[in-house]
Amino acid sequence: MLGQVARWGNSLGIRIPKDIACQVGLTEGARVEIEAAGTQVVISVARPRYRLADLLVGMTQEDMRDAFDWGPDAGREAVE
Numbered sequence: 001m002l003g004q005v006a007r008w009g010n011s012l013g014i015r016i017p018k019d020i021a022c023q024v025g026l027t028e029g030a031r032v033e034i035e036a037a038g039t040q041v042v043i044s045v046a047r048p049r050y051r052l053a054d055l056l057v058g059m060t061q062e063d064m065r066d067a068f069d070w071g072p073d074a075g076r077e078a079v080e
Contacts, residue, residue, distance in 0.1 A: 001020070005012050016026060024045055026032070031046040073079065
């Protein structure tokens with residue numbers, strides 16, 4: 001499939017046809033990685049970036065306590 005490069009401000013842009021975007025899961029606002037490989041331009045869907053706070057939403061201290069088994073408290077870590 002042929003495309004056409006167009007000026008977009010001080011940059012260049014290429015439109016991605018809808019069927020190709022759907023095939024690879026691209027949506028408006030999606031992040032992509034762009035790199036040069038010899039004479040080719042490679043555009044890949046960027047891996048998601050996770051924030052720890054987002055991953056721990058809804059977790060309680062009790063949930064975290066049950067997630068790890070460190071064995072019985074020993075020495076100065078023992079709480080009476």
